[in-house]
Amino acid sequence: MSDFNMPSLGADMDEGEILAWKVKPGDSVRKGDVLLEVDTSKAAFDVEADHDGVVEEILVEPGHKVPVGTPIARIRQTGEAPAESKPVPAPEKAKAPQAPVKVAAPKSAGQAPHLRITPLARVVAKDLGVDPAKIERGSGIDGAITRADVERAAARHEEPHVVKAPPPPSGADKSKREGLRDAIAAAMSRSKREIPHYYLSQTIDLDPALNWLEKLNAGRPITERILSPVLLLKAVAHAIWEVPELNGYWIDGALNQSESVHLGVAISLHSGVIAPAIHDADDKSLEQLMAALADLVQRARHGTLKPAEMTDSTITVTNLGDRGPEAVYGVIYPPQVALVGFGAxxxxxxxxxxxxxxxxxVIATLSADHRASDGHRGGLFLRAIARLLEHPESL
Amino acid sequence: MSELKDTIVGLLLKIAPEADAAEIKPNVDLRDQLDIDSMDHLNFVIAMAKQFGLEIPEKDYPRLTTLDDCVAYVQSRGT
Structure with missing residues (x-):
């Protein structure tokens, strides 16, 4: 008789939720049979038996989250005598799985019996505070819940569903900070685990653009002046027209290029960095972009961003500011496929x-997903930004 | 004087709601101590312009670096 423990399905996994058992007490299982489905908050995994045997007892029911190493079932090895009624001593301590557990590839369509949901939708649902179980049927393959379904659900229930309700005043900052930190940790770990980044950089002469901008601003009242980062954003938005494969998402093994350019703009808050979107940035004038950016920064500081702004960027720009470092080589925000960085x-x-x-x-950099694009195209993109900034009047 | 300073601190807190008014040092670069970027600073300058009815040219932005600077600037502009 041996305990079957919650396996570790990745270096960053410290607990797992049991979605469903595929076996019941008394069932004979063979090595490789799927015993249960486990959700690691990123994807659902099938967990297989590591030896032949008979399921004696299920210790943890579906819907429960337990730490890695916690016994979740008892399986009698073939040839072993059935368990007697004497109580099995409680496991002293959670321990590592007794044998390497074979894990089937993550199911991109997350085919948990109770909930078919794509990994992206799962992440978005968590971000938006939507309970995916409450979505009746998804619009994806086999009824899988997709990101769009989650966003629709969020829009429908915007009021009651704002799970990100302000926490109680005491310790509020701390929990908010930790929540954002956790979200950043999860997204960045996933990015570095899944996305084969390549990095390019190009030094761009900004004298023509800045001279032009200073002249423009000199004749304008303060509320109509344009800041230099806005020129950079506009150049990025237009350069995307030339290399559109940098704009979109990598989902289920394929690039989903976006027709719209929703520029995620990294904004540094005390609690961590967020990158809300300026929608249709390529269609906006410099004045409109400036207003959108000023508004976004202000609302980000006050925590009044809308859910859609937080989730639908198609590419992200990080500008570490006029006092920042020389250059920044960013980590792509999954499932996006590119991130543009500007140094001081x-x-x-x-x-x-x-x-x-x-x-x-300025040193412009590109971090891009090599699954979706190649360095040659990425280089063309950076050159396009440089060329556009040489002629700021055309932006 | 201190009323003027309080008004300016009030404007700063709208730009940087996470800041603690009591901890703003009068002679330290606001952007550094409040960890705000050029866009926030511009929002602050716009708020100053509205509050005090001033036209603040771009070349004057460096004169609004610290809290003391801001107070002196508003006074020098005759408000």
Whole structure:
């Protein structure tokens, strides 16, 4: 008789939720048979038997979350005598699985018997505070709940469903901070685990753009002035037209290119970084982009962003500001496929027309998903940004 | 003077709601101590302009670096 423990299905997994048992006490199982489905908050996994035997007892019922190493069933090995009625001593301590557990590939369509939901939808549901179990039937394959279903559900129930209700005042900051930290940790770990990043950089001469902008701003009242990051955002949005495969999502093994350009803009809060979207950034004038960015930053600081803004960016831009480091090589926000980074604008030595000159410049970087695009195309994208910024009046 | 300072702190707290008014140091760069970016700072300058009825040209932004700077700037502009 041996305990069957909650297996570790990844280095970052510390607990798992039992979605369903595929066996019941008395069933004979063979090595490799699926015993149960476990949800790790990122995907549902089938867990297989690691040896032949007979299921004696199910110790943890579906719907319960237990730490890795917790005994969840007792399985009598073939040839072993049936368990007697004497109580089995309680396990002293959670321990690692007694044998390597074979795990089937993560099910992209998350085919838990009670809940078919895509991994993206699951993440989005968590972000939006939607209980996917309450969505009757999804619009995806075999009725799987998709991101769109979750977003529709969130929109329908926006009021009652705001699970992110302000926590009680005491310790509120701390829990908010920890919640955001957890979300960042989960997204960034997933990114580095799943996305084969490649990185490119290009130094861009910004003198023409900044000179043009200073002239423009000099004649404007303060509320109509444009900040330099807005020029950079606009250049990114237009460069996407030339290399559209950087704009979209990698879902279920394929690139889903987006027709719209929803620019995620990384905003640093005390509690962590968030990247809400400026919708249809490519169609906006500099003035509209400036207003959108000012509004977004202000609402981000006050915690009044809308759920859609938090989840539907098609590409993200991180600008570490005029006081930031030289360059930033970002981590892609999954399931997006690219992230553009800008370092500090500063005078740098550049060779222009054969002359060594000091020019205000910025180092633009691209982190991109090599499954969705190649370095050659990524290079074209950075060059397009540089070219667009040489002619700011056309932005 | 302190009323003016309080008004400016009030504007700052709208831009940086996570900040603690009591901890804003009068002579330290606001952007550094409040950890705000150029967009926040511009929002702050716009709020200053509205509050005090000033037209603040871009070249004056560096004169609004610290809380003391801001107080002195508003006073110098005759409000």
């Amino acid at each position: 604008i500063a005078p740098r030595a550049m060779v222009i027309d054969g002359q060594l000159v000091a020019r205000r410049s």
